[in-house]
Amino acid sequence: MTLRRLAPAVLGLALASPAFAFDPAAMNDSERAAFGDAVRAYLMENPEVLVEAIGVLEERQAAAEADNDQVLVETNADAIFHSATDWVGGNPDGDLTLVEFTDYRCGYCRKAYDEVSQLVESDGNIRFVVKEFPILGQQSELSARFAVAVLQLAGPDAYEKAHDALISFRGDITLESLKRLATDQGLDADALLKRMNEEAVTAVLRENHRLAERMRISGTPTFVLGGRLVRGYVPLEGMRAMVAEERG
Incomplete structure (x- = not known):
C-alpha cells in the first residue's frame, strides 16, 4: 500500500x-x-x-x-450544602438541594431569578440554598454585605425579602439606597449598616470565595444541583430536565 x-x-x-x-x-x-x-x-x-x-x-x-x-462537589459537599451561614429556602426537607452562587449585579443572575423561583415553587420538593458571591465590583460587595447582615440580624424571612429587592433593584447600590431599602422593609437601617462592616459578615463572604476557588467557580450564576455542578445560566425547562435526571 x-x-x-x-x-x-x-x-x-x-x-x-x-x-x-x-x-x-x-x-x-x-x-x-x-x-x-x-x-x-x-x-x-x-x-x-x-x-x-x-x-x-x-x-x-x-x-x-x-x-x-463531580469530584469537586463530593469533596466540598459539607461546605456547599450545609453551611450554617447560608439562607435556606424552598422545602428545607426536600429530596434534592439546589445551591446558587449569585451576584446581585449579574445580569444572568437576574435573568435566572424568576425561573429558579418558578422551579422551586412548582416542584415543591427542592431545598434551595443561596451563596452570596459578589465578584462584579463595589456595588456587588455592598449588596452582598447588606444581605448577609439582614440574615444575621433580622432572620431568614427578612433576608428573603431583601434578596428579592436587591436582585430586582435597578438603580445604583449605595449606602444611602441600602438605608432606604432597610427603612422601607421595616428594618433597623443603622444597625444593618454597622453590621455590614463587621467580621461576622466579612467571614461569610471570605468563606464563600474560598469555596468558589476550590470549586474553580469564577462566574455567576453557578449552580450545584444534587451532585452536579452547573456553570452559567440555564433556562427553566433545562433546569427541570436536570432535576429529573438527578432524581432518576
Whole structure:
C-alpha cells in the first residue's frame, strides 16, 4: 500500500480507536515527509474528518470536566450544602438541594431569578440554598454585605425579602439606597449598616470565595444541583430536565 493510501487508513484507525498506536519514529525522513503530505492532502479533500475529530475531542473533554466537577462537589459537599451561614429556602426537607452562587449585579443572575423561583415553587420538593458571591465590583460587595447582615440580624424571612429587592433593584447600590431599602422593609437601617462592616459578615463572604476557588467557580450564576455542578445560566425547562435526571 502506498503512503498516500496508507495515511487515510491510519487516520481512520486513530479516530476510531484511541488504543491504536502509530509511531512515525519508525519512518525515515523521506517517509515521514511523504506521510505528512499525504495526510494533509487527505484532510484538504475531506475536511469533515476534522469536524468529526474536533467533535469527539470536545465530547471527551466535556465528560472529563463533568467527572472532575463531580469530584469537586463530593469533596466540598459539607461546605456547599450545609453551611450554617447560608439562607435556606424552598422545602428545607426536600429530596434534592439546589445551591446558587449569585451576584446581585449579574445580569444572568437576574435573568435566572424568576425561573429558579418558578422551579422551586412548582416542584415543591427542592431545598434551595443561596451563596452570596459578589465578584462584579463595589456595588456587588455592598449588596452582598447588606444581605448577609439582614440574615444575621433580622432572620431568614427578612433576608428573603431583601434578596428579592436587591436582585430586582435597578438603580445604583449605595449606602444611602441600602438605608432606604432597610427603612422601607421595616428594618433597623443603622444597625444593618454597622453590621455590614463587621467580621461576622466579612467571614461569610471570605468563606464563600474560598469555596468558589476550590470549586474553580469564577462566574455567576453557578449552580450545584444534587451532585452536579452547573456553570452559567440555564433556562427553566433545562433546569427541570436536570432535576429529573438527578432524581432518576
